[in-house]
Amino acid sequence: MEQRIAELEIKFMEQEHTLESLHQQVYRQQTDIARLTQNIEVMKDRLKALAQSPLASAAEETPPPHY
Helix, strand or coil, X not given: XXXXXXXXXXXXXXXXXXXXXXHHHHHHHHHHHHHHHHHHHHHHHHXXXXXXXXXXXXXXXXXXXXX
């Protein structure tokens, strides 16, 4: 009986350690996702700024006179 209780305590401690490791990993992933989401928003804003550029696109440019 004593050995069985000791085995259960060891299993419980291992599970507790695993749970803490998983918690830390989830926290890191949430931090990464938040950072990446912010980066995407910045890139979207930059793309919008480029789309509003006063320069004409290559399709809208008139060909040079030698064509």
